[in-house]
Amino acid sequence: MLIDSHAHLDSERYTGDREAMLSRAWAAGVGAVLSIGIGEGPAEMHQALGLCRQFNGQRENGANFPRLYASAGIYPHCTTQADDYVLAKLDALLAEPEVIACGEIGLDYYHEGAPRNVQREGFIRQLEIAAERKRPILIHCRGSNETTDAWKDLFLVLEEHWRSTGLGGIMHCFGAGWEQARRSLDLGFLVSFAGNLTYPKAELLREVAARMPLDGILVETDAPWLAPAPHRGQRNEPAFVAQTAQTLAGLLNLSEAEIASATTENFYRLFNLRPDVGH
Numbered sequence: 001m002l003i004d005s006h007a008h009l010d011s012e013r014y015t016g017d018r019e020a021m022l023s024r025a026w027a028a029g030v031g032a033v034l035s036i037g038i039g040e041g042p043a044e045m046h047q048a049l050g051l052c053r054q055f056n057g058q059r060e061n062g063a064n065f066p067r068l069y070a071s072a073g074i075y076p077h078c079t080t081q082a083d084d085y086v087l088a089k090l091d092a093l094l095a096e097p098e099v100i101a102c103g104e105i106g107l108d109y110y111h112e113g114a115p116r117n118v119q120r121e122g123f124i125r126q127l128e129i130a131a132e133r134k135r136p137i138l139i140h141c142r143g144s145n146e147t148t149d150a151w152k153d154l155f156l157v158l159e160e161h162w163r164s165t166g167l168g169g170i171m172h173c174f175g176a177g178w179e180q181a182r183r184s185l186d187l188g189f190l191v192s193f194a195g196n197l198t199y200p201k202a203e204l205l206r207e208v209a210a211r212m213p214l215d216g217i218l219v220e221t222d223a224p225w226l227a228p229a230p231h232r233g234q235r236n237e238p239a240f241v242a243q244t245a246q247t248l249a250g251l252l253n254l255s256e257a258e259i260a261s262a263t264t265e266n267f268y269r270l271f272n273l274r275p276d277v278g279h
């Protein structure tokens, strides 16, 4: 059984076939999906929880879908909207049992949809709420053009505001170097690999992945974006997480079954969940 640790199931690109998409994921061996609750902005932060309840309900009635979990968070670009009302909404969502993580949150200096100081402030306020609700965090971090500036600032914030919680989190769609991977593990984070691991130009990322300890890895799709080879360029979906797992297995000289059980175990350990799901 595989777990897709990051998918935007509420994307409108699934409006026409969301049920069929989830059935395909189940058929591909995906036993659980973490549905990311950022929407197109804070007004849609609750959508992941809604889907989680809807499809888990159908699952309990016998439908062949993966078990869904939800997150909630304010994406770096949207931190200009992180006022008291929005932060109270986040807090209320994190109080729900299905909402197991706060994210994706962090710093993005590549697109810089919000000024850096606003991103940082919004990030820290969310860390405070997540700490209070005892929810691990899902980190989005992207530097400006090939630099590690955002990572440097990210680790400063995490050292000051997060390490002491002991809650850890996930470095989502990891794309940085070994130094950043090593520091993430040291902070108690899991490093999640997405479809870009399969791309021809990702040689450096594959070298990082090949050095990862088995208890530090996860796989994800970041669907609907970033479809792995051979689906690159198409709409991505949770079923395709199998391709990334296969690539990771090759890099670590392990069988696909070993990667599946390690990543599943890591996910349950981080979120303190009982392994009662799956095939």
Ligand SMILES: [Zn+2]
Residues within 6 Å of the ligand: 006, 008, 036, 104, 222
């Ligand atoms: Zn995402």
